[in-house]
Amino acid sequence: GAVVSQHPSRVICKSGTSVKIECRSLDFQATTMFWYRQFPKQSLMLMATSNEGSKATYEQGVEKDKFLINHASLTLSTLTVTSAHPEDSSFYICSARPRTGGEPSTDTQYFGPGTRLTVL
């Protein structure tokens, strides 16, 4: 249990286009989903926290108009990188925190396999 998927796993796009990345909790409902960015050989940096049915909370320095987050249901959150540029190339990872009172435990986050974005 506690499987999180991301789609696509890899995407290459031209500069100026927009890219949407999906994050799904497959076997549990997620009240909260998190979006991280990881540069090569570096740690994960939290970009934003997404709560179902409400606006996302962005970390300092993250442009909310560039990285649009939608958490439309308890099992799906999307990250759209708008007008992508080469510096947006990175590994994007989502995680999901299970809904309170259910299984699996809410004590931890479950991570997706990541999406590698390359902007040419």
Added chain:
Amino acid sequence: GEDVEQSLFLSVREGDSSVINCTYTDSSSTYLYWYKQEPGAGLQLLTYIFSNMDMKQDQRLTVLLNKKDKHLSLRIADTQTGDSAIYFCAERLSGTYKYIFGTGTRLKVLA
């Protein structure tokens, strides 16, 4: 600041024990985690420890927590080549569900 620090590299021989260390910053963190990341993949939860515990053992994994020094360690017994990966510690900030990840330790297991 919210810096969680780890040593960058660790190399061990197959069959030996590995110890990966982490220092964190938020003394009121309630949970601390260890994740494993293989090349090009997401994060796999290995284990976590609640802040009122000193030690947790799960098969080959032993987690030690020293709250006074804000030091966390992960010991992998009988390290195998399949354990080669990057290991991240993470602290959950008190009063939130936000994680701050460490810099990651790249473990290389030599056959």
